[in-house]
Every structure is written in structure tokens, then in C-alpha cells.
Amino acid sequence: GTIEMLLDEDGSYYFMEMNTRIQVEHPVTEMLYGVDLVKEQIRVAAGDRLSFLELPERRGHVIECRVNAEDPSRNFQPSPGRIDVFHPPGGPGVRLDTHAYAGYRVPPYYDSMIAKVICQGRDRAEALRRMELALESFIIEGVTTTMPFLARVMRNPKFRAGDVDTKFLERETDLFKEPxxxxxxxxxxxxxxxxxxxxxxxxxxxxxxxxxxxxxxxxxxxxxxxxxxxxxxxxxxxxxxxxxxxxxxxxxxxxxxxxxxxxxxxxxxxxxxxxxxxxxxxxxxxxxxxxxxxxxxxxxxxxxxxxxxxxxxxxxxxxxxxxxxxxxxxxxxxxxxxxxxxxxxxxxxxxxxxxxxxxxxxxxxxxxxxxxxxxxxxxxxxxxxxxxxxxxxxxxxxxxxxxxxxxxxxxxxxxxxxxxxxxxxxxxx
CATH class of the missing domain: 3.90.1560.10 (ComB-like)
Structure with missing residues (x-):
């Protein structure tokens, strides 16, 4: 399983939850260390050993954004419907995990996530820059998504400086305003x-x-x-x-x-x-x-x-x-x-x-x-x-x-x- 924890500013970790499955953020680990966690799970399930004995070397910095069919201006209310246009991002250090496509109907019944955008850079600044560009070049039309909101977060000076805690969105109310x-x-x-x-x-x-x-x-x-x-x-x-x-x-x-x-x-x-x-x-x-x-x-x-x-x-x-x-x-x-x-x-x-x-x-x-x-x-x-x-x-x-x-x-x-x-x-x- 995977364990999620909160990191305090003094370096202390606090337990949040454990999931008996691979976590939604697993692409971050995969890009950061150059491993395929799903493949490794299958190897272990089949009775094989992990393909590596020691943790691989870290490679730069990785950021993931979850793209949901939700309206941030309405308290992230779900936005089900048909996707009319779907143009994925690309480029160096950009990965997209998605099941959506032009013509796909986002259902109203459960999780509204339609994609994950994962960007890697030599450092956090480069990863942020690539994420900002990826979000702007990722086009989904037909349903409201969180991408414009996420792009504003990426450009927020406090977020870029790493000045973020669990009250960040409550303080930065301008992120929810229409430009x-x-x-x-x-x-x-x-x-x-x-x-x-x-x-x-x-x-x-x-x-x-x-x-x-x-x-x-x-x-x-x-x-x-x-x-x-x-x-x-x-x-x-x-x-x-x-x-x-x-x-x-x-x-x-x-x-x-x-x-x-x-x-x-x-x-x-x-x-x-x-x-x-x-x-x-x-x-x-x-x-x-x-x-x-x-x-x-x-x-x-x-x-x-x-x-x-x-x-x-x-x-x-x-x-x-x-x-x-x-x-x-x-x-x-x-x-x-x-x-x-x-x-x-x-x-x-x-x-x-x-x-x-x-x-x-x-x-x-x-x-x-x-x-x-x-x-x-x-x-x-x-x-x-x-x-x-x-x-x-x-x-x-x-x-x-x-x-x-x-x-x-x-x-x-x-x-x-x-x-x-x-x-x-x-x-x-």
C-alpha cells in the first residue's frame, strides 16, 4: 500500500492515511526516480523480485497537477458533460496520464478527474515553468476544468517561492476570481x-x-x-x-x-x-x-x-x-x-x-x-x-x-x- 503524510515546517511528518493501492501521485515517484511502479507491482504479484535493489538516484524536481472536470469558482462543483476538443500537451519533461479524448463524456456519478499532468525539471523553477506551459497548451473544451485555476496557482508568487501550507488557498482568494x-x-x-x-x-x-x-x-x-x-x-x-x-x-x-x-x-x-x-x-x-x-x-x-x-x-x-x-x-x-x-x-x-x-x-x-x-x-x-x-x-x-x-x-x-x-x-x- 501507500502511506500519505503531512510535512510540518520543522521537518516533522504526520500520518494522514494509508491506501491499499497505488497512489494517485505515483507518476511523481516514477519520474523522479526513473522507475515504473505499476510494472514493479506486477512483478512482485507474479512472484518475482523488484528489478532494483537500491533506491535509484533522484532526477531533478517533479510536479503533478490533477485536472478535474470541476468549476473552482463554484466551490469545485463537478462539471460533467461531453468533451468537444481534446489537445494534449507535450514537450521535454512533460508526461500526461489520461483516459479522456474528444467525444468522451465525463460522468456525474464519481471521481471527476480526467487527467494528470506531470512535469520534471532540473530544479523546481524549471518544473514550474514546464507545468505552466503544459497547462496552457493542454486544451479541453466542452466541460469546465480546473486548468485555468491551476495555471494561476503555478504563477502565484508565494507558490513559486514555496510559501505554501494547508491554508494557502484560503488566503489566496484572488486565485478563484475570473481574470x-x-x-x-x-x-x-x-x-x-x-x-x-x-x-x-x-x-x-x-x-x-x-x-x-x-x-x-x-x-x-x-x-x-x-x-x-x-x-x-x-x-x-x-x-x-x-x-x-x-x-x-x-x-x-x-x-x-x-x-x-x-x-x-x-x-x-x-x-x-x-x-x-x-x-x-x-x-x-x-x-x-x-x-x-x-x-x-x-x-x-x-x-x-x-x-x-x-x-x-x-x-x-x-x-x-x-x-x-x-x-x-x-x-x-x-x-x-x-x-x-x-x-x-x-x-x-x-x-x-x-x-x-x-x-x-x-x-x-x-x-x-x-x-x-x-x-x-x-x-x-x-x-x-x-x-x-x-x-x-x-x-x-x-x-x-x-x-x-x-x-x-x-x-x-x-x-x-x-x-x-x-x-x-x-x-x-
């Missing part, structure tokens, strides 16, 4: 926003033709990370810090591949054979400049049509938890870009459909109108966009087909610690 009206703002290029426009926000950077598309394709095809740079000289200098076989130099100027680099900026080049397990050092005319210009944001994601729904799910989750959203269009050579604006409008409209009370700036409203004009006719959009025409004339017409393949690469590229890694499912080989 204030959020903002969804669009900016037409890196020169159009300041630090205050992105500070503390979730920011989506868009360069449909072609950097954000190529980044999503690369990560979906197994690239370890993509590191953006402003110049080709920075790429070459950074490459010296890697073993040559572990890195790929990629970039373009005026649409064409930089001489001497392994790859250009065509999404067709970022195949699994070319990028799997590699770190991509990338510089482009428009996209990477927009990425490196974003400073002080809480989270930065890379959005395009090819990963639209996955990124939209994360932006919606952030907005639902009370976090403002900024959408940055990379533009074309520091000018307005039709295709980036249309994609930004689709994101803004997607957020507004779930949060109609969200406030938008005029740029977001204008982009929404552009998206309504073109709708799903991305072929027409690219044919009328200056950059789309230029790419076709330069011999990259096939790239436009990939860039317009909605949701073909369902990953969420997250820019953190100067590199872009993915959150989301592995792409099938």
Missing part, C-alpha cells in the same frame, strides 16, 4: 511594437512565407531545436561551438539560400533525413529578425497556417487564464505583409470566438477583416500577396503549397532561452 478582460493586439512588424506591448504577454510571431512554416516543419520532422539569428555571420560563429554533424546552417537572403549553408529557407528542405536530431541555426530576411526583436514576453510561440490549430489552442488557453496576447507579423523587408496579416487575423478571430469579450487593437480588427476576405482560399491569398508572387517568380511555387497546408504540422514551437523547441505530438514517420 480581467484580456487584450489581443496585432503589430505589423518589429518596428511597430515596444517593450510594453509584449512584456508579460504570450506572443505569437508569424512569417507565413516562409520562416515560421519552415520552423514548424523542421521541429515536426525531428529537429532538436531551431536557433534564430539576425545575421549569417552570427550563424557561422555559433556553428563553431557544435560538432559539425550535430548542426545544420540554414538561411536565405532575398529568398535564395545563403552560399555555403546546408539549407535555405524552403520548407521542402527540412525533411526528416536532413534535420532529425540536429540543431538548426537559422537566419532569414524577415522571420528571425521578428523573433529576436521580442524581449520580455512571458512566452513566445511561432505560428503559421501549417500549425494553426495547435498554436491557436495555446493562445486561447493563455487568454482564458487572463494573459494578454500579442501577434507579431514579420512582414516583408520591414513592410506590411498581406499573408502574415491574414494569418494574424485568423488567430485573432479564433481567440475571439471563445472569448468574445476580448479587446482588440485596430490592427487586429483589420487583420480579421483580411482573413474574412480570403477565408480558406489561401491559393488566392498567396497569388495576390506581393511576397507570394515574388516567390513563385523565383521558382519557389511549390513552397506556397506547403505554406498553405493548414494544420499539416501540428506542433507548437516555443522560443525560450534563445532557441525554439516544440510542444506537441511527434509527427508520424
Amino acid at each position: 480581467a478582460k484580456v487584450r489581443v493586439d496585432v503589430f505589423f512588424g518589429p518596428s511597430q511594437f515596444g517593450t510594453s506591448d509584449v512584456a508579460g504577454r504570450v506572443v505569437a510571431v508569424i512569417d507565413v512565407l516562409r520562416a515560421s512554416t519552415s520552423i514548424a516543419v523542421a521541429l515536426a520532422n525531428g529537429a532538436k531545436a531551431v536557433v534564430p539569428f539576425d545575421s549569417s555571420e552570427e550563424v557561422v560563429n555559433r556553428a563553431k561551438q557544435f560538432e559539425r554533424g550535430l548542426v545544420r546552417l540554414a538561411g536565405e537572403r532575398k529568398m535564395h539560400a545563403i552560399p555555403g549553408f546546408d539549407l535555405g529557407n524552403s520548407p521542402r528542405e527540412f525533411t526528416r533525413e536532413a534535420v532529425e536530431g540536429k540543431t538548426i541555426l537559422l537566419t532569414t530576411t524577415n522571420g528571425t529578425a521578428a523573433l529576436t526583436a521580442v524581449q520580455g514576453a512571458r512566452d513566445v510561440v511561432v505560428g503559421s497556417y501549417v500549425n494553426f490549430s495547435a498554436v491557436l489552442a495555446m493562445l486561447r488557453a493563455a487568454a482564458r487564464s487572463g494573459t494578454d496576447v500579442s501577434i507579431i507579423c514579420a512582414g516583408r523587408e520591414k513592410q506590411f505583409s498581406l499573408e502574415d496579416s491574414a494569418c494574424a487575423g485568423r488567430f485573432a478571430r479564433g481567440i475571439a470566438r471563445r472569448l468574445p469579450e476580448a479587446a482588440m487593437n485596430d490592427a487586429a480588427l483589420a487583420c480579421s477583416m483580411i482573413d474574412r476576405r480570403y477565408g480558406d482560399n489561401l491559393t488566392r491569398l498567396f497569388q495576390e500577396a506581393t511576397h507570394g508572387v515574388a516567390l513563385a517568380e523565383a521558382g519557389y511555387a511549390e513552397d506556397l503549397v506547403i505554406c498553405g497546408s493548414v494544420d499539416a504540422y501540428p506542433v507548437v514551437p516555443v522560443y525560450s532561452d534563445r532557441q525554439i523547441t516544440k510542444v506537441g505530438p511527434e509527427r508520424e514517420r
